[in-house]
Amino acid sequence: MAVDPVAVFRALGHRARLQIAEELGRGERCVADLVGLVGLSWPSVSRHLSVLRAAGVVADERRGNQIVYSLALPCVGTFARCLAAAARGQRVELRTCCR
Amino acid sequence: MAVDPVAVFRALGHRARLQIAEELGRGERCVADLVGLVGLSWPSVSRHLSVLRAAGVVADERRGNQIVYSLALPCVGTFARCLAAAARGQRVELRTCCR
DNA sequence: AGCGTATTTCGCCATCTGGCGAAATACGAT
DNA sequence: ATCGTATTTCGCCAGATGGCGAAATACGCT
Numbered sequence: 001m002a003v004d005p006v007a008v009f010r011a012l013g014h015r016a017r018l019q020i021a022e023e024l025g026r027g028e029r030c031v032a033d034l035v036g037l038v039g040l041s042w043p044s045v046s047r048h049l050s051v052l053r054a055a056g057v058v059a060d061e062r063r064g065n066q067i068v069y070s071l072a073l074p075c076v077g078t079f080a081r082c083l084a085a086a087a088r089g090q091r092v093e094l095r096t097c098c099r
Numbered sequence: 100m101a102v103d104p105v106a107v108f109r110a111l112g113h114r115a116r117l118q119i120a121e122e123l124g125r126g127e128r129c130v131a132d133l134v135g136l137v138g139l140s141w142p143s144v145s146r147h148l149s150v151l152r153a154a155g156v157v158a159d160e161r162r163g164n165q166i167v168y169s170l171a172l173p174c175v176g177t178f179a180r181c182l183a184a185a186a187r188g189q190r191v192e193l194r195t196c197c198r
Numbered sequence: 199a200g201c202g203t204a205t206t207t208c209g210c211c212a213t214c215t216g217g218c219g220a221a222a223t224a225c226g227a228t
Numbered sequence: 229a230t231c232g233t234a235t236t237t238c239g240c241c242a243g244a245t246g247g248c249g250a251a252a253t254a255c256g257c258t
Binding site: 002003004006007008010011012013014015018074079087092093094 | 103114173178179183
Protein backbone atom coordinates (compact mmCIF):
# COMPACT_ATOMS: atom_id res chain seq x y z
CA MET A 1 0.00 0.00 0.00
CA ALA A 2 1.74 3.11 -1.26
CA VAL A 3 1.85 6.02 1.16
CA ASP A 4 1.24 9.41 -0.41
CA PRO A 5 2.31 12.12 2.04
CA VAL A 6 -0.07 14.69 0.56
CA ALA A 7 -2.99 12.28 0.95
CA VAL A 8 -1.98 11.62 4.55
CA PHE A 9 -1.96 15.33 5.38
CA ARG A 10 -5.24 15.92 3.54
CA ALA A 11 -6.79 13.04 5.39
CA LEU A 12 -5.77 14.48 8.73
CA GLY A 13 -6.71 18.03 7.79
CA HIS A 14 -10.23 17.73 9.08
CA ARG A 15 -11.48 18.04 12.63
CA ALA A 16 -13.36 14.74 12.72
CA ARG A 17 -10.66 12.75 10.99
CA LEU A 18 -7.87 14.04 13.18
CA GLN A 19 -9.98 13.33 16.22
CA ILE A 20 -10.49 9.78 14.98
CA ALA A 21 -6.78 9.27 14.30
CA GLU A 22 -5.89 10.55 17.76
CA GLU A 23 -8.42 8.24 19.35
CA LEU A 24 -7.10 5.28 17.39
CA GLY A 25 -3.66 6.22 18.64
CA ARG A 26 -4.96 5.21 22.05
CA GLY A 27 -6.26 1.85 20.86
CA GLU A 28 -8.59 0.03 18.50
CA ARG A 29 -12.16 1.26 18.16
CA CYS A 30 -15.27 0.12 16.36
CA VAL A 31 -17.28 2.50 14.21
CA ALA A 32 -19.99 3.04 16.81
CA ASP A 33 -17.34 4.29 19.26
CA LEU A 34 -16.09 6.77 16.69
CA VAL A 35 -19.56 7.97 15.77
CA GLY A 36 -20.12 8.72 19.45
CA LEU A 37 -16.77 10.44 19.62
CA VAL A 38 -17.05 12.89 16.76
CA GLY A 39 -20.76 13.61 16.92
CA LEU A 40 -21.54 13.28 13.23
CA SER A 41 -23.98 11.00 11.44
CA TRP A 42 -22.99 7.41 10.83
CA PRO A 43 -22.65 7.87 7.05
CA SER A 44 -20.41 10.88 7.54
CA VAL A 45 -18.12 9.03 9.93
CA SER A 46 -17.99 6.08 7.57
CA ARG A 47 -16.94 8.40 4.78
CA HIS A 48 -14.22 9.94 6.91
CA LEU A 49 -12.98 6.48 7.76
CA SER A 50 -12.79 5.61 4.09
CA VAL A 51 -10.67 8.72 3.49
CA LEU A 52 -8.33 7.73 6.30
CA ARG A 53 -8.21 4.17 5.02
CA ALA A 54 -7.48 5.25 1.44
CA ALA A 55 -4.60 7.35 2.73
CA GLY A 56 -3.23 4.38 4.61
CA VAL A 57 -3.58 6.12 7.97
CA VAL A 58 -5.93 3.55 9.45
CA ALA A 59 -6.59 -0.14 8.90
CA ASP A 60 -9.83 -2.02 9.38
CA GLU A 61 -10.44 -5.58 10.39
CA ARG A 62 -13.70 -7.41 10.79
CA ARG A 63 -14.07 -9.00 14.18
CA GLY A 64 -17.31 -10.79 14.90
CA ASN A 65 -20.11 -8.73 13.50
CA GLN A 66 -18.36 -5.43 13.69
CA ILE A 67 -15.41 -3.74 12.07
CA VAL A 68 -12.54 -2.60 14.22
CA TYR A 69 -10.30 0.27 13.16
CA SER A 70 -6.71 0.84 14.19
CA LEU A 71 -3.92 3.28 13.44
CA ALA A 72 -1.83 1.90 10.59
CA LEU A 73 0.74 4.71 10.64
CA PRO A 74 1.90 5.04 14.25
CA CYS A 75 4.13 8.02 13.47
CA VAL A 76 0.93 9.96 12.79
CA GLY A 77 -0.05 9.53 16.42
CA THR A 78 3.34 10.74 17.55
CA PHE A 79 3.21 13.79 15.33
CA ALA A 80 -0.37 14.59 16.30
CA ARG A 81 0.58 14.54 19.98
CA CYS A 82 3.49 16.76 19.10
CA LEU A 83 1.23 19.34 17.48
CA ALA A 84 -1.26 19.08 20.30
CA ALA A 85 1.57 19.95 22.68
CA ALA A 86 2.51 22.88 20.48
CA ALA A 87 -1.11 24.00 20.55
CA ARG A 88 -0.84 24.06 24.34
CA GLY A 89 2.12 26.35 23.97
CA GLN A 90 4.73 23.75 24.83
CA ARG A 91 7.99 23.69 23.02
CA VAL A 92 7.80 21.19 20.18
CA GLU A 93 10.59 19.00 18.98
CA LEU A 94 10.69 15.68 17.22
CA ARG A 95 14.01 14.17 17.99
CA THR A 96 14.52 11.22 15.74
CA CYS A 97 12.88 9.92 12.65
CA CYS A 98 12.72 6.97 10.37
CA ARG A 99 15.12 4.11 10.32
CA MET B 100 0.80 32.41 17.76
CA ALA B 101 -1.66 29.61 18.49
CA VAL B 102 -1.02 26.35 16.67
CA ASP B 103 -4.12 24.56 15.44
CA PRO B 104 -3.22 20.99 14.49
CA VAL B 105 -6.08 20.69 12.02
CA ALA B 106 -4.98 23.87 10.27
CA VAL B 107 -1.41 22.56 10.10
CA PHE B 108 -2.53 19.34 8.45
CA ARG B 109 -4.87 21.16 6.09
CA ALA B 110 -2.09 23.52 5.14
CA LEU B 111 0.22 20.63 4.30
CA GLY B 112 -2.48 18.66 2.50
CA HIS B 113 -1.72 20.15 -0.87
CA ARG B 114 0.99 19.20 -3.32
CA ALA B 115 2.44 22.67 -3.73
CA ARG B 116 2.33 23.56 -0.06
CA LEU B 117 3.94 20.35 1.09
CA GLN B 118 6.61 20.81 -1.54
CA ILE B 119 7.24 24.32 -0.22
CA ALA B 120 7.41 23.14 3.39
CA GLU B 121 9.85 20.40 2.47
CA GLU B 122 12.02 22.85 0.59
CA LEU B 123 12.01 25.26 3.50
CA GLY B 124 13.08 22.37 5.68
CA ARG B 125 16.33 22.54 3.74
CA GLY B 126 16.80 26.26 4.30
CA GLU B 127 15.36 29.71 3.81
CA ARG B 128 13.98 30.62 0.40
CA CYS B 129 12.57 33.74 -1.23
CA VAL B 130 9.26 33.67 -3.09
CA ALA B 131 10.88 33.61 -6.51
CA ASP B 132 12.70 30.39 -5.57
CA LEU B 133 9.44 28.80 -4.52
CA VAL B 134 7.59 29.91 -7.63
CA GLY B 135 10.29 28.22 -9.66
CA LEU B 136 10.04 25.14 -7.50
CA VAL B 137 6.33 24.44 -7.62
CA GLY B 138 5.61 25.63 -11.15
CA LEU B 139 2.50 27.66 -10.39
CA SER B 140 1.75 31.32 -11.01
CA TRP B 141 3.16 33.88 -8.63
CA PRO B 142 -0.27 34.77 -7.19
CA SER B 143 -1.04 31.12 -6.53
CA VAL B 144 2.24 30.56 -4.72
CA SER B 145 1.69 33.69 -2.68
CA ARG B 146 -1.72 32.40 -1.67
CA HIS B 147 -0.27 29.05 -0.64
CA LEU B 148 2.35 30.84 1.41
CA SER B 149 -0.35 32.80 3.19
CA VAL B 150 -2.11 29.55 4.05
CA LEU B 151 1.10 28.11 5.46
CA ARG B 152 1.79 31.34 7.33
CA ALA B 153 -1.72 31.45 8.82
CA ALA B 154 -1.25 27.90 10.06
CA GLY B 155 2.03 28.87 11.67
CA VAL B 156 3.99 26.42 9.55
CA VAL B 157 6.22 29.03 7.95
CA ALA B 158 7.49 32.44 8.96
CA ASP B 159 8.37 35.34 6.70
CA GLU B 160 10.95 38.05 7.15
CA ARG B 161 11.74 40.94 4.89
CA ARG B 162 15.39 41.08 3.98
CA GLY B 163 16.45 43.83 1.62
CA ASN B 164 13.84 44.12 -1.10
CA GLN B 165 12.63 40.59 -0.87
CA ILE B 166 10.81 38.43 1.60
CA VAL B 167 12.46 35.32 2.89
CA TYR B 168 10.43 32.37 4.11
CA SER B 169 11.52 29.78 6.63
CA LEU B 170 10.04 26.77 8.39
CA ALA B 171 8.57 27.89 11.71
CA LEU B 172 7.59 24.40 12.86
CA PRO B 173 10.69 22.23 12.43
CA CYS B 174 8.86 19.07 13.52
CA VAL B 175 6.87 19.39 10.31
CA GLY B 176 10.06 18.88 8.33
CA THR B 177 10.91 15.83 10.39
CA PHE B 178 7.49 14.31 9.94
CA ALA B 179 7.42 15.10 6.22
CA ARG B 180 10.75 13.31 5.76
CA CYS B 181 9.31 10.46 7.74
CA LEU B 182 6.33 10.13 5.42
CA ALA B 183 8.52 10.53 2.37
CA ALA B 184 10.56 7.59 3.63
CA ALA B 185 7.36 5.61 4.14
CA ALA B 186 6.36 6.46 0.58
CA ARG B 187 9.63 4.92 -0.54
CA GLY B 188 8.62 1.79 1.30
CA GLN B 189 11.03 2.24 4.18
CA ARG B 190 10.00 1.35 7.68
CA VAL B 191 8.73 4.45 9.43
CA GLU B 192 9.13 5.26 13.06
CA LEU B 193 9.23 8.48 15.01
CA ARG B 194 11.13 7.74 18.15
CA THR B 195 10.73 10.65 20.48
CA CYS B 196 8.48 13.62 20.62
CA CYS B 197 7.96 16.89 22.35
CA ARG B 198 9.65 18.04 25.50
C1' DA C 199 8.46 62.60 -4.37
C1' DG C 200 8.91 59.17 -7.80
C1' DC C 201 10.63 54.63 -9.88
C1' DG C 202 11.08 49.86 -10.06
C1' DT C 203 10.86 45.48 -8.38
C1' DA C 204 8.85 42.07 -5.07
C1' DT C 205 4.74 40.41 -3.27
C1' DT C 206 -0.08 40.28 -2.09
C1' DT C 207 -5.00 40.99 -2.93
C1' DC C 208 -9.15 40.87 -5.97
C1' DG C 209 -12.62 38.87 -8.91
C1' DC C 210 -13.99 35.29 -11.38
C1' DC C 211 -14.88 30.50 -12.47
C1' DA C 212 -14.58 25.37 -12.17
C1' DT C 213 -13.97 21.77 -9.18
C1' DC C 214 -13.74 19.42 -4.72
C1' DT C 215 -15.52 18.63 -0.07
C1' DG C 216 -18.56 17.55 3.58
C1' DG C 217 -23.08 17.17 5.52
C1' DC C 218 -27.35 14.24 5.70
C1' DG C 219 -31.25 10.79 4.90
C1' DA C 220 -32.34 6.97 2.22
C1' DA C 221 -31.06 2.98 0.20
C1' DA C 222 -27.87 -0.72 -0.48
C1' DT C 223 -24.65 -4.17 1.15
C1' DA C 224 -22.22 -7.46 4.28
C1' DC C 225 -22.17 -10.89 7.37
C1' DG C 226 -23.26 -13.62 11.68
C1' DA C 227 -26.90 -16.13 13.62
C1' DT C 228 -31.20 -18.70 13.60
C1' DA D 229 -33.22 -18.87 3.23
C1' DT D 230 -34.31 -15.23 6.30
C1' DC D 231 -33.53 -11.83 9.91
C1' DG D 232 -31.17 -8.30 12.17
C1' DT D 233 -27.55 -5.49 13.07
C1' DA D 234 -23.27 -3.14 11.45
C1' DT D 235 -21.42 -0.52 7.90
C1' DT D 236 -20.95 1.55 3.39
C1' DT D 237 -22.64 3.77 -0.83
C1' DC D 238 -25.76 7.04 -3.30
C1' DG D 239 -27.75 11.43 -4.48
C1' DC D 240 -28.28 15.81 -3.46
C1' DC D 241 -27.08 20.49 -2.01
C1' DA D 242 -24.31 24.36 0.11
C1' DG D 243 -20.07 26.07 0.87
C1' DA D 244 -14.89 25.88 0.54
C1' DT D 245 -10.76 25.58 -2.37
C1' DG D 246 -7.53 26.47 -5.98
C1' DG D 247 -6.25 28.30 -10.41
C1' DC D 248 -5.20 32.60 -13.10
C1' DG D 249 -4.64 37.53 -14.92
C1' DA D 250 -5.21 42.10 -13.52
C1' DA D 251 -4.81 45.36 -10.21
C1' DA D 252 -3.17 46.95 -5.85
C1' DT D 253 0.30 47.40 -2.32
C1' DA D 254 4.87 47.55 -0.02
C1' DC D 255 9.33 48.96 0.31
C1' DG D 256 14.19 50.12 -0.94
C1' DC D 257 16.58 53.41 -3.58
C1' DT D 258 17.79 57.83 -5.81
